[in-house]
Amino acid sequence: MKTTPLRQEFILHFGEMGSRWGINRTVGQIYALLFLSSEPLNAETITEALGISRSNTSMGLKELQSWNLVRLKHVPGDRRDYFTTPDDLWEIVRTLVAERKKREIDPTLTKLRELEMQGPAGDDYAEARIAELRELIEMMTGFYAEMEKLETERLVKLMTLGSRIAGLIDKTGGMIPSLTKRK
Amino acid sequence: MKTTPLRQEFILHFGEMGSRWGINRTVGQIYALLFLSSEPLNAETITEALGISRSNTSMGLKELQSWNLVRLKHVPGDRRDYFTTPDDLWEIVRTLVAERKKREIDPTLTKLRELEMQGPAGDDYAEARIAELRELIEMMTGFYAEMEKLETERLVKLMTLGSRIAGLIDKTGGMIPSLTKRK
């Protein structure tokens, strides 16, 4: 396991960014290490490469597995678990977005619907604001669901349309008036 | 400052979600309170409504200001500062996305470019992976830049196109081959 200065710096950066991304330093570092590694690594190797405790590695890997961000591999004749990240970066992005949505958006959408269910609370302003927020989140998650369905090639085409995007949507499609009326 | 049960629950939810969103509980609660309030609130009112210390309110508001998520208002004949959230939810979303990009994506993009600048490090796999990651992030931020330019009405149209989105991009536009080739 050579750790070149290039890798080192990349790994440290991911560690530092970890907290901003809602994971901790160790998890960020483990992920970075796996990301740059062409072959799968086992927990012992990771532990040594990062200079952390064995149990910390175990917890970090568990966390990454809960995010579906690592794949478990088995080497024939070796009982240890080996881990990798997917080769396909788009797969990684899709997973990341899906998981963040699940953790950061869905619980709130559920809560907003719940609050609306509880019926009129005699607080018109708050009720209106909550309804409006719920509508907006629903619109965005609906859009996301469509994007998610696209195969990667189409997604790339869409993303590289550049300024032609604006032109695409001139004459087409419906809208939700209540969300566009605000001044 | 009436705090109805509806508001209360909304505020508590935003407080709990705070940590997942990369802000802390207090900041989440302050934002939720302001979001549901039709009139601007001053720091003292916020402090009382949330049962926190005055200094905590001050720090929370500072944080929200650094995110550009609150607006400062002044009531004539009152020297205290009053705070609100924008009426327009789309403005809020735009701000949120822009700030998160600035904090979570841009530093990494900069770092990746920096690493590539340092020239060949004799570590082909890592270098290729880093270049690929940088390309992908650039594509996504480029797409984001286009979306950001759209006026809200077009954005809403685009988002509500539903399954017609897939059809839109059949025959159009270029792509970056290196990013679509992977199996």
Place this chain on the structure above:
DNA sequence: CCTTCGTTTCAGAAATTTCTGAAATCACTG
């Protein structure tokens, strides 16, 4: 069914983040 190798769990230690109260600062007003 014991041994060995590998992994996970968990209680406490260490580090970090958040929150508070007191003091400092700032900015109008008389």
Place this chain on the structure above:
DNA sequence: CAGTGATTTCAGAAATTTCTGAAACGAAGG
């Protein structure tokens, strides 16, 4: 330019999160 009210700063306290080492667990292989 003193006095008052509003806001910010900041050092330490409290709370939370992360990390570790030791022990528990699990699953082949003999």
